């Protein structure tokens with residue numbers, strides 16, 4: 345495994361906060377896993393592109409950047425193709441590659457930053473689709489018994505921004521994922537604004553690539569590009585609450601956006617709760633809330649991870665005081681013990 349000279353993490357997290365770790369490695373070949381024991385790693389953490397993590401402090405242990413790259417079709421039928429993607433491959437490039445192969449299933453997930461290996465960690469989702477819709481297999485390195493094994497997607501406890509991997513952080517390192525993609529497109533255009541965007545683009549009979557283009561366009565309108573304004577996408581998950589509680593909230597706040605879920609529950613908009621609590625566009629020093637989207641926290645320059653986290657805590661308290669709801673952070677938060 346390649347050990348990097350610098351242990352600085354600023355260029356390895358999309359919040360662009362300064363932090364360091366004990367040692368920093370890059371995993372480029374799976375055969376490097378055979379020498380793991382020799383390295384005597386301390387509380388190792390695997391990182392992809394760092395677009396869903398906040399370092400509020402230095403990381404006391406070793407960090408391994410997943411740089412396993414490559415993707416190929418490993419099997420195909422008349423209707424489907426099975427695609428294996430190495431964990432360190434760029435996610436958006438994987439989406440574009442799949443479309444070039446004439447395969448559909450990933451188009452609604454275009455332009456999500458990060459690596460393919462991180463995609464199952466929080467079951468990435470956007471525009472009405474989650475990776476659980478196409479995920480078949482995940483090959484992991486199990487740190488408990490130092491061996492690789494294949495897991496079926498249905499054993500990964502994938503839910504809304506949730507998985508077995510999030511519940512047991514650092515036990516499994518994802519080495520590659522296998523996706524079942526379709527040769528016969530079944531486009532999903534139900535998400536608010538997607539069909540209208542295609543109409544505005546003059547697309548009458550959309551193909552999968554048109555959907556990807558429309559999704560990219562919508563995302564570029566709403567979400568700041570981390571290369572220009574450092575952020576980690578949505579900072580909080582949308583709360584999922586009982587329908588009874590939703591009815592109570594709607595009595596006082598009829599405009600609260602909500603979407604039905606299974607088991608008499610509904611998802612409600614965290615962005616709306618934050619905006620209604622008065623935090624949209626707020627800024628303390630270099631840590632702020634996007635004026636364009638209340639769910640995006642931004643490091644405008646030199647904010648520390650601790651300052652971004654303090655802002656998040658203040659927002660959480662405000663939403664708790666106003667609505668009696670506790671928002672949960674979406675990114676992984678690295679804090680001092």
Ligand code: FAD
Nearest residue numbers: 392393394395396457458459461462468469517518576577
């Ligand atoms: P990292 O930030 O590197 O890691 C995230 C977590 O996964 C960490 O806990 C890390 O330890 C773990 N991890 C990473 N790789 C591995 C691996 N190979 N094995 C084991 N553990 C691993 N997410 C969505 O779901 N939908 C969106 O629409 C969306 N939009 C975004 C928009 C912007 C502008 C940004 C910055 C982020 C957005 N995100 C979105 C969040 C982010 O893109 C995803 O969570 C993505 O999957 C993170 O990939 P990464 O490689 O950067 O993960």
Ligand code: EPU
Nearest residue numbers: 470471577578580581582601613615616619636637638639
């Ligand atoms: N809204 C506000 N104020 C705002 C922004 C939005 O009130 O400042 C309301 C609007 O009414 C809007 C609703 O919130 O209709 C939902 O907004 P949006 O469509 O932007 O979706 P979101 O719930 O904010 C979720 C995901 C995104 C994903 C989009 C598109 C979560 C936590 N976030 O955002 O994922 O890209 O839907 O599907 O589920 C991420 O996880 O990092 C992420 C960006």
